Amino acid sequence: MTIVAGSLALAILLYVLAVKFVPIISVWEEKEGLMHGGRHE
Amino acid sequence: MTNPAPADGPQIPKINRDLLEPLLSTHWSYFLLVGALAGLVAAGAGAWSYQFRTGIGQTNLHPPVFWGVYIASFIFWVGASHSGTFISGVLRLTKAEWRRPVTRIAELMTFISLIIATLFVFYHLGRVWRWYYLIPYPNQREIWPNFRSPLMWDAMAVFTYATASTIYLYLPLIPDFALMRDRIEDWRKPLYRVLSLGWQGTQHQWQVLETAMRIITPLIVMVMVSVHSIVGWDFGVSLVPAWHSTIFAPYFVVGAVHSGVGLVVIGMYILRKVYHLEDYIGQEHFDKMGKLLLLTTLGLAYLYFAELLTIWYGNIPDHMWVVDSLLSGPFAVPFWFMVACVYVIPLLALTLPAFRRRPLGVMVIGVLINIGMYIERVLLIVPPLSYPRLPFNWDTYVPS
Known part of the structure; x- marks a missing residue:
């Protein structure tokens, strides 16, 4: 079970590292959403 | 897909600021979390190294239970991977x-x-x-790889899906890589310069990106359905009691989407809370995700009921031993806990519109669904293998 737990930790670790490398919400898609009547007042 | 550049207005700087903030500033607790996770990963790597030296028997795998938590985890994680494809691909289409x-x-x-x-x-x-036996190279001499082995099918399916989903992740990232290339002035800048592929946001580039997305989106949805169907066939083509079923492919696909959507809800809640993204991920998003979870709960419950009903109606002793072990035998406690987590609680909670608009509540349902789905994957494997057709061979399995 240590391998299973370590793999879960690896998944979370990779996600946590990815957050520092790519915007977690697509910036251009949010801007495009504004043109379609989005909100961010 | 339209070129968002002309939409410049007072909201654009706020979007840039809010969404790039997680990349620009780091709290000390982030490093603490990374350190703790790295420690757990190192422990897992140590255990794997021990398994190398002593053999896979250390995991308590033994006849008749030749598949255990590794295959259950494989199915679970392939299922989790359906989150992006379903949420992004199907909703984009x-x-x-x-x-x-x-x-x-x-x-x-x-x-x-x-x-x-x-x-x-x-x-x-x-x-x-000996992993290279999994690579599907031409075998005119009829030696390995063994194309009749489900492990071989899994390798082909997963590598195809991994290739397609990497492209699918990368394409919509290109404009954002270009934005970061222009705004971030640290060690990451050269990397973003390479990854943005010279993106300048011209009309032609947007058209090319749009065409690429229009091609890859339906393809990735088809690959998503096929990949978990293949994982389902791993079981369906065998003669093991309670596995020899034609319903496994759709059952696996719907189950995968169920746990995948649950995982996305957990991610949405945590990221919204940590990075204060309430202006972007609102209650209506949790409401919509809750409705999706309700849909997958109903679909999966139907397929699971159909599977159990046909076994019960057929009343073949080999299959009934397995079903009895789940309903009232040694696996009854995890089975009924799984039923509560995957079907009953989500169904009762998510039918209430007021509940679906509570982010914390929907996130808790996502956690329960994923705990339940992992147990379901283990129960899918261990009980049928513990009760093979010849009773003298019955045995059980507890992972080490």
């Missing part, structure tokens, strides 16, 4: 506008889940240095 803040969260989950799922194939191999 149906032009659901509310998908926008959720797609990247889900696509990243797909990519990372596939890495983890692939690792479980290697763990399960035991003698991992």
Whole structure:
């Protein structure tokens, strides 16, 4: 079970590292959403 | 897809600031979390190294239970990878506008889940240095690889899906890589310069990106359905009691989407809370995700009921031993706990509109669904293998 737990930790670790490398919400898609009547007042 | 450049207005700087903030500033607790996770990963790597030296028997795998938590985890993580494809691909195809803040969260989950799922194939191999037998090279001499082996099918399916989902993650990232190339002035800048492929946001580039997305989106949805169907066939083509069923492919696909959507809800809640993204991920997004979870709960419950009903009606003793072990035998406690987590609680909670608009509540349902789905994957494997057709061979399995 240590391998299973370590793999879960690896998944979370990779996600946590990815957050520092790519915007977690697509910036251009949010801007495009504004043109379609989005909100961010 | 339209060129968002002309939409310049007072909201654009706020979007840039809010969404790039997680990349620009780091709290000390982030490093603490990374350190703790790295420690757990190192412990897992140590255990894998021990398994190399002592053999896969250390995991308590033994006849008749030749598949255990590794295969259960493989199925679970392949299922989790359906989150991005379903949320992003299907919603993009149906032009659901509310998908926008959720797609990247889900696509990243797909990519990372596939890495983890692939690792479980290697763990399960035991003698991992012979992994190259899984590569589908031409075998005119009729030697290995064995194309009749489900492990071989899994390798082909997962590598195809991993390739497609990497492209699917990367394409919509190009404009964002270009934005970061222009705004971030640290060690990451050269990397963003390479990854942005010279993106300048011209009309032609947007048209090319739009065409590429129109091609890859339906393809990735088809690959998503096929990949978990193949995982379902691993079981369906065998003669093991309670596995020899034609319903496994749709059952696996719907189950995968069920746990995948649950995982995305967990990610949405945590990221919204940590990075204060309430202006982007609102209650309506949790409401919509809650409705999706309700849909998958109903679909999965129907398939699971149909599977159990046909076994019960057929009343074949070999199959009934397995079903009895789940309903009232040694696996009854985890089975009924799984039923509560995956079907009963989500169904009762998510039918209430007021509940679906509570982010914490929907996130808790996502956690319960994923705990339940993992147990379901273990119960799918261990009880049928514990009760083979010849009773003298019955045995049980507890992972080490």
